[in-house]
Amino acid sequence: MLAKVCVPSNWKRVIQEHVFSLLQSCNSETNIAQIHSQVVLNSLSHKNNIITKLLSLYIASGKLQHAQKLLKKIDNTNTTVWNHMIRGYASSHMPWKSVQYYSQMVSTESEPDGFTYSFLLSACVQGGVEKARHVFDDMTERSVVSWNSILAGYVRCCDIDAARIFFDKMPQKNVVSWTTMIAWCAQNGQSKQALLLFDQMWRARVELDQVALVAALSACAELGDLKLGRWIHWYVQKRQKQPSVSLNNALMHMYASCGIIDEAYQMFTKMSRKTRVSWTIIIMAFAKQGLGKEALDLFKEMLSDGVENSGVRPDGTTFIGVLCACS
Numbered sequence: 001m002l003a004k005v006c007v008p009s010n011w012k013r014v015i016q017e018h019v020f021s022l023l024q025s026c027n028s029e030t031n032i033a034q035i036h037s038q039v040v041l042n043s044l045s046h047k048n049n050i051i052t053k054l055l056s057l058y059i060a061s062g063k064l065q066h067a068q069k070l071l072k073k074i075d076n077t078n079t080t081v082w083n084h085m086i087r088g089y090a091s092s093h094m095p096w097k098s099v100q101y102y103s104q105m106v107s108t109e110s111e112p113d114g115f116t117y118s119f120l121l122s123a124c125v126q127g128g129v130e131k132a133r134h135v136f137d138d139m140t141e142r143s144v145v146s147w148n149s150i151l152a153g154y155v156r157c158c159d160i161d162a163a164r165i166f167f168d169k170m171p172q173k174n175v176v177s178w179t180t181m182i183a184w185c186a187q188n189g190q191s192k193q194a195l196l197l198f199d200q201m202w203r204a205r206v207e208l209d210q211v212a213l214v215a216a217l218s219a220c221a222e223l224g225d226l227k228l229g230r231w232i233h234w235y236v237q238k239r240q241k242q243p244s245v246s247l248n249n250a251l252m253h254m255y256a257s258c259g260i261i262d263e264a265y266q267m268f269t270k271m272s273r274k275t276r277v278s279w280t281i282i283i284m285a286f287a288k289q290g291l292g293k294e295a296l297d298l299f300k301e302m303l304s305d306g307v308e309n310s311g312v313r314p315d316g317t318t319f320i321g322v323l324c325a326c327s
Contacts, residue, residue, distance in 0.1 A: 032057050036066075052081055059088035079110045083119060090123035098123035114143045121149035129153035144172045151177060155184045175209050183215040191219035195228065208235065210247050217250035221257035229254040249277050256285035274305075280318045287324035295325035 036054060051074050058066040067088060074081060082105040089097040102120050105112065112120075117139050124132035129150065136142065136150050147170050154163035167173070167181055178201040185194035198216040202208060213232055220229040233251055236243055243251075248271050255264035268274070268282045279302040286295035299322050302314060314322075 032061060032063075052078075052084070055081065056084050059084050062092075064088055064092060064094075077105075077108060077110060079105075079113055079116065082108075082110055083113070083115050086116060086123070087119040090119045090126075095123040095126040114141060114146070118143065118145045118149060121146055121153075125149055125153035125156070129157050129159070144170070144174050144177065147172075148174070148176050148180065151180055155180055158188075160184065160188070160190075173204070173206070175206055175212070178204075178206055179209060179211040179215065182212050186215040186218045186222075189222075191222040194219040195223070195225065208239075210240070210244050213240075214246055214250040217247075217254045221250075221254045224258050226254075226258040226260065229258060245271070245273055245275055245278065249275070249281060252278070252285075253281050256281060256288075259289070261285055261289050261291070274312065276312050276315060276318065279312065280315070280321060283318060284321035284324065287321045292325040292327075295321060299325075 051070055055067045055070045058070065067085065071077065071081065071085060082101060085101045086098045089095060089101065098120055102116070105116070117135065120135055121132050124135050132150055132153050136146060139146060151163055151166055154166060163181065167177065170177060178197065182194050182197045182201065185191070185197065194215060198212060201212060213236065217229060217232055220232070236247065236251065240247065248267060252264045252267040255267065264285050265282060268278065271278060279298070283295050283298050283302070286298065299314070302312065305312065
C-alpha cells in the first residue's frame with residue numbers, strides 16, 4: 001500500500017516565500033537564471049514582489065533586456081519598479097531610455113520621488129548638463145544628491161565657473177559636493193583654489209574622506225605647502241585606520257615634491273603594498289635629488305620584487321626616472 005504524501009494546505013505560500021528568500025540571497029547571474037526558471041515553473045510570474053525583486057537583480061547585473069521583458073509582466077507598476085528601470089538605463093550606454101521610462105511613469109498613477117529625479121538627472125547629465133538642468137529646475141523637491149548630479153555635470157563639461165556658482169548656491173553640501181570641487185581644482189592646475197575649498201570643508205565640519213585628502217595633498221605637492229601637508233599626514237594617522245594605497249602614495253609624493261626625501265622614503269618602506277605608482281614616485285624623488293645610485297638600486301629592487309612577489313612592472317614614467325638617475 002502506498003503511503004499518503006502529506007502536502008501542506010498552504011504549499012503555494014511556502015514555495016512563494018522560499019523563492020523570494022532565494023532572490024534575497026542571490027549573488028550570481030547563474031543563480032538569477034535558475035531562480036527565474038523556478039518562478040515560471042511555479043506560476044509565480046503574477047507575484048509583483050517576486051517579479052520586482054527579480055527585475056532589480058537583472059538590472060544590477062546589467063541584463064537590461066531581461067528586465068524590460070519582466071516589466072511587461074507586472075500588472076501594477078509602482079514607483080520602486082520605475083525607479084529600478086530609470087536607474088538601470090541611467091548607468092548604461094543607453095541613458096536616453098531612462099527619459100523614456102520616466103515619460104511612461106508619469107503617464108501612470110505612479111508618483112516620482114526623490115530617487116526618481118536623482119536617477120533621471122544622472123541619465124540627463126550624460127546627454128548634456130543643460131538638459132539635466134531643465135529637469136532639475138522643474139523639480140519641486142531637490143535633495144543633495146540632485147544638486148550633486150548637476151554639479152558633477154558642470155565639472156565633467158569643464159565649466160568650472162558655472163560649477164562654482166552652482167556649488168555656492170547649494171543649500172546643503174555633503175562630502176561628495178566638496179570632493180567634487182576640490183578634486184577638479186587639484187587636477188586642473190588650480191591648487192590654491194583646491195586648498196581654499198579644502199580649508200572651507202574642514203571649517204564646515206564635514207568629514208575629510210580619502211578623495212579630498214588625496215586631492216589636497218596633490219595641491220600641497222604642487223605648491224610646496226609642507227606645513228599643510230604635514231597637518232594632513234597627522235590627520236591621516238589620527239583618523240584613517242587603514243589608509244588606501246592612493247593616500248599613502250599622495251603623502252609620499254607630497255614629501256618628495258617638498259624635498260623631504262627622508263620622510264618620503266620612510267613612507268615608502270612602511271607601505272605593506274606598493275604599486276607601480278609607489279615605486280615610480282620614490283625612484284623619481286631620489287633621481288631629482290641627484291641621488292642616482294639610490295634611484296637605480298630602487299629600480300633593481302622594483303624589478304626583483306615584481307618577478308618574485310607583486311608582479312608590478314615599470315612603465316614609461318618609471319623609465320624617465322631611471323634616465324634622470326643616469327644623467
